[in-house]
Amino acid sequence: MKAQPLTYTSTSMQHKPISVLIVDDHPMVIEGLKTLLSDNPRVAVKTHFTNGKDTLEFLEKQIVDVILLDVNLPDINGVEMVKLILNKRATIKILGLSTYSEPSIINQMIKNGVKGYLLKNATADELVNAISQVDQGNFYFGTEVQKILADSVSQESKDIPKLTRRETHILRLIADGKTTNTIAEELFISPLTVETHRRNLMQKMEVSNAASLIKIAVEKKLI
Amino acid sequence: MKAQPLTYTSTSMQHKPISVLIVDDHPMVIEGLKTLLSDNPRVAVKTHFTNGKDTLEFLEKQIVDVILLDVNLPDINGVEMVKLILNKRATIKILGLSTYSEPSIINQMIKNGVKGYLLKNATADELVNAISQVDQGNFYFGTEVQKILADSVSQESKDIPKLTRRETHILRLIADGKTTNTIAEELFISPLTVETHRRNLMQKMEVSNAASLIKIAVEKKLI
DNA sequence: ATTAATATACTGGAAAACCAGTAGAAAAAA
DNA sequence: TTTTTTCTACTGGTTTTCCAGTATATTAAT
Structure with missing residues (x-):
């Protein structure tokens, strides 16, 4: 055979x-x-x-x-x-x-x-x-x-902290390379508020700067 | 059968x-x-x-x-x-x-x-x-x-500006969320040098901050 | 109706990033 | 070997991010 x-x-x-x-x-x-x-x-x-x-x-x-x-x-x-x-x-x-x-x-x-x-x-x-x-x-x-x-x-896609709608939105804008002030203007909120969101985002993502924030966000396809 | x-x-x-x-x-x-x-x-x-x-x-x-x-x-x-x-x-x-x-x-x-x-x-x-x-x-x-x-x-990987080996390396480190000083220490070079590389990178990528830099780098799979 | 979560906003100070220009040494290409 | 590119490093100044708190109005959830 x-x-x-x-x-x-x-x-x-x-x-x-x-x-x-x-x-x-x-x-x-x-x-x-x-x-x-x-x-x-x-x-x-x-x-x-x-x-x-x-x-x-x-x-x-x-x-x-x-x-x-x-x-x-x-x-x-x-x-x-x-x-x-x-x-x-x-x-x-x-x-x-x-x-x-x-x-x-x-x-x-x-x-x-x-x-x-x-x-x-x-x-x-x-x-x-x-x-x-x-x-x-x-x-x-x-x-x-x-x-x-x-x-x-x-x-990669595990333990992605749940972001609020606002946070997701702001994260996207940050990743687009927009500055805090630009974002604030766009959303008609205070730059300080944007700052707070950014901080909360970084805390949730467990990173210490915007760079890592964006890297993770892009990699995890959050944005 | x-x-x-x-x-x-x-x-x-x-x-x-x-x-x-x-x-x-x-x-x-x-x-x-x-x-x-x-x-x-x-x-x-x-x-x-x-x-x-x-x-x-x-x-x-x-x-x-x-x-x-x-x-x-x-x-x-x-x-x-x-x-x-x-x-x-x-x-x-x-x-x-x-x-x-x-x-x-x-x-x-x-x-x-x-x-x-x-x-x-x-x-x-x-x-x-x-x-x-x-x-x-x-x-x-x-x-x-x-x-x-x-x-x-x-x-995806087309029209990526050609980066030098050093630049690629530093970009990766930036994307890892490392600060200029940390990178400088790791590579045994001056923070000022790292700064220069960062600036050149941003210029080549045609962006004005590290955020966009990383976003593009991650998206184009440069890192 | 009460609690919890979310979105908003502020102060104030330290650290880091960003901008513009310059320039020498080393390595690669011509 | 000469030229070009890359890597290195600096000055000096501006802007932005980052940190650590606090706090209130608005929504959701229980």
């Missing part, structure tokens, strides 16, 4: 295999991935590298469909790598790989254009599914990764 | 079909989706609704695996619906549906927790794949949707 090289089915037909490049500074991981993928005729591991520089050089001349990219390379960090690779070869699908899942890094990598993210404890099935999905141009993020991302998001 | 309740296969076992709820105010679309999905035994369309209220009422008592949710409902807008649905039933996977792809709305819906987004010109294969992926807890965003999202991102 698994020995048949040519098995066409209606939906998932498998033209030529997906060419994959593995980039990881840990040889053990490389071998592990190769083994896991060797069973599957839909995937062909083309070669591998253990650092960023060699990878980029290789990509000058050759191309692959999908890159399994470890986040922790010795020479160039993962976030930067994604940018450099896509700069060179915009069509390559990059699948981030990491043992741990640090939300900020994952977020940055997504921003830079990775198509998916896998933890290294992924099963063979997950691995193949992920490769196949990103090869088709879709995203793939493992359940655990999603959970971590969701956590970081919910943390 | 389909009558057997227990059929385990190694990889793609198809327990019971994925139960799907269609929510769209356009009957034509509903029928179209039903037809497209009727061919596939892995998907079972449970029922459909043409507005948000009925959908939410239904979900009080019953549950489905995946909801195909149109963005333009007559009573409740799509973004709001996602929030309301997930509030009630956090485990339901929502797949956004829309004829056009408005970046801002898509972004908001993603933020609110949709697992995927499909344009209405999707093929049957895409549709089934999307449903299957989100049912498994993965994300699915069609190629076209991704392109639109990428565009909106690049637009």
Whole structure:
């Protein structure tokens, strides 16, 4: 059942295999991935590298469909790598790989254009599914990764102090870069009142200046 | 084969079909989706609704695996619906549906927790794949949707004045709510220097206070 | 009807930000 | 190597924010 090289089915037909490049500074991981993928005729591991520089050089001349990219390379960090690779070869699908899942890094990598993210404890099935999905141009993020991302998001939008309507309004105006006096004029109230609101806002947001106030407000999409 | 309740296969076992709820105010679309999905035994369309209220009422008592949710409902807008649905039933996977792809709305819906987004010109294969992926807890965003999202991102980060490395660094620190003196101490430079950088930043960003500076910086994802 | 929350407004003083102009040293680009 | 950019630093003065209180009229909520 698994020995048949040519098995066409209606939906998932498998033209030529997906060419994959593995980039990881840990040889053990490389071998592990190769083994896991060797069973599957839909995937062909083309070669591998253990650092960023060699990878980029290789990509000058050759191309692959999908890159399994470890986040922790010795020479160039993962976030930067994604940018450099896509700069060179915009069509390559990059699948981030990491043992741990640090939300900020994952977020940055997504921003830079990775198509998916896998933890290294992924099963063979997950691995193949992920490769196949990103090869088709879709995203793939493992359940655990999603959970971590969701956590970081919910943390972002959690404990947002409830602002009164007036406070929200004034916060928006502050964020627009308007001065206390301008706001006061606009709202037909005393500048001192605006000041008080600003202070209350800062207290509620637990910050000590308007800068942080606005940063938080913008980030939490309060305005 | 389909009558057997227990059929385990190694990889793609198809327990019971994925139960799907269609929510769209356009009957034509509903029928179209039903037809497209009727061919596939892995998907079972449970029922459909043409507005948000009925959908939410239904979900009080019953549950489905995946909801195909149109963005333009007559009573409740799509973004709001996602929030309301997930509030009630956090485990339901929502797949956004829309004829056009408005970046801002898509972004908001993603933020609110949709697992995927499909344009209405999707093929049957895409549709089934999307449903299957989100049912498994993965994300699915069609190629076209991704392109639109990428565009909106690049637009966000365009015409950003080029900041020097030092300026970027200091901007980040300012946005963190640190005072000039703190920054100076951290960077082992004079507060006056920090001041100069701040001024240059404001000039480059064409604003007249730190508030606007940070707002723009955060919005354009410079930091 | 009473309590609680919200929006309003003030004083007065310390700290920080903002503005305008100048200028030398170091690093990068030509 | 010369030029340009970037990073550094200063003077001196104005404006704004920030802090710590206090207090009253108007709304909501109980």
